[in-house]
Amino acid sequence: MATPNYGYEKRQKELAKKRKKEEKLKRKAELKTGGAVEGEEAPEDAAPADPAAPGTPPDTPAQS
DSSP, X not given: OOOOOHHHXXXXXXXXXXXXXXXXXXXXXXXXXXXXXXXXXXXXXXXXXXXXXXXXOOOOOOOO
């Protein structure tokens, strides 16, 4: 029976962590520059909130 190569397994885990970290930094950099990331919507694509939408209470003037 073959013995497990723990050094190889450790190296593969380290490489996976490194790839994941680089991808995360890349996503953050793209969001910071305003670019959209695959699978995510950019904030400007979202519908603007309508303050006079049904179900919202109307603004009341301040009583002095």
